[in-house]
Amino acid sequence: MAEVEVVSFETAIRKIDGVKRRHLLLGNGFSIALKPDIFTYGSLYENADFSAVPHVPALFEALKTQDFEIVIRHLQDAATVVEVYRPKLTKLAASLRRDAAAIKDALVAAVARRHPDRPYDIKPAQYAACRSFLARFDHMFTLNYDVLLYWTLMQDEVDDLNLRPDDGFRHPEDDPDQPYVSWQQANSPTVYYLHGALHLFDRGTEITKYTWSKTDIPIVDQIRKALDEDRYPLFVAEGTSASKRARILHNAYLHKALRSFEECCRPTGNALVIFGHSLAENDNHVLRCIAGGRMEHVLISLYGNPSSPANQEAITNAKALVRLREKRHGGRFPLSVTFYDAESVRLWG
Incomplete structure (x- = not known):
């Protein structure tokens, strides 16, 4: 059994105080932390x-x-x-x-x-707690399909943080009256849905995003209506990393998202915080970006007993990343991994 030191989140984050940029990768634990009865x-x-x-x-x-x-x-x-x-x-x-x-x-x-029906199904104090966590990061990448991150980033009225997130979606230039916004590659987003999301749709000629502001219809209602009409959102749920990567490379938005994550992992002055992800093998297409980059620090959350099978898997996978980094760069640019207690984040208050 692999034994590691698990520190509080505040102790872990202090280890990267001097880095140029801090980025965030979210797994399903982000959503489970709020609604374990829904998202497991x-x-x-x-x-x-x-x-x-x-x-x-x-x-x-x-x-x-x-x-x-x-x-x-x-x-x-x-x-x-x-x-x-x-x-x-x-x-x-x-x-x-x-x-x-x-x-x-x-x-x-x-x-x-x-999925929760409306943004107000989540309490303002919960949004505020989550936003204070998100405010620590320059770029945010999520592997989740739900719209909890999107809702949280839109809740400007609960605090004075002025997060100003940008997911790259704008009113269509040729037809601004359309009931959706479309992804425009020329923008420089700070938020990416690496595996798609419920509110993103591939129309063949463009990637679109459902919003409440364009229709006055709640996003979840729009999504459910689309599913009833056999129109499925952009999402990656293939069973292996290789098949996920193949799916990603055939979609301009997903490909750009993965390349952006890779770029964030490249500079030595950057650090990555991972919350709610087990580093499972079927997401190696994402994790290899960490091993291939020169970023010095990765902070990884563990939920519950470090000796649990799920946490032991995450620890083993993290150590494999360290070895792969060493192999790829011949011992240069070593990767430092710190494990922190997921519950100490108090993500949703």
């Missing part, structure tokens, strides 16, 4: 609609998991194996891939169905 995989699984693929719950049970991405990965891997060992069974391979796609759709629908 177990809760999403219990509320997922598998009616289009009624045999799929048995697959979750057989694999002894409620993690959608694990099941998706197994289906994609099985399809690949079938194509090699039984190339004539093209229908079976296609069926496995369809099931994987159906599970991805069920995941995003479950997130939308369980």
Whole structure:
């Protein structure tokens, strides 16, 4: 068992007081910290609609998991194996891939169905606590699909922080009366949704974002209406890092987001704080940016007992990043990792 020192967040953040820029990477723990009854995989699984693929719950049970991405990965891997060992069974391979796609759709629908309905379902004091945390960082990157980060950044009335976040979306230049805003690559965003989000849609010719201000219709209602019409948001839920990366590289917004994260990891004077992410292998396309950069410090949250299986996995993965950094740069630009107690952040107050 790997033993590490776990310090408070304030102790950890003091270690990077002298850096030029501090950036933030958010995982699902960001949302779970506010609504554990909604955003854990177990809760999403219990509320997922598998009616289009009624045999799929048995697959979750057989694999002894409620993690959608694990099941998706197994289906994609099985399809690949079938194509090699039984190339004539093209229908079976296609069926496995369809099931994987159906599970991805069920995941995003479950997130939308369980999502808080309105921004005011979250208390002003909770927003204020979260914003005081976010205010410490120059760029914010999230791997989550929900709109909690977006809502929080929009709640200017709860404090005097003047965060001024920019996600790169603007009124369409050729048609400003459209009921959405569109991503414009020439901007310099400070907020990125690395795996897409419920309120982002790929229209083929442009990436758009739903907003309340353009329609007077709550964002979550717009998202649910789109899903009812079989229009799915931009989201990456493939089962492996390689398949996620392939999906990202075929979308201009997602590709730009990943490159921006890579650029933030490059300078020696930068530091990264990771909150609510296990450094799981299926997100290696993101984590490799840390190993490949020259950034000196990474602060990683651990929730609960450091000896728990989930935390041991995160610790092991963090140490692997340190070794990979050393290998890539021949011992130059070593990576310093500090583990901090997630609960000490008091993220939502």
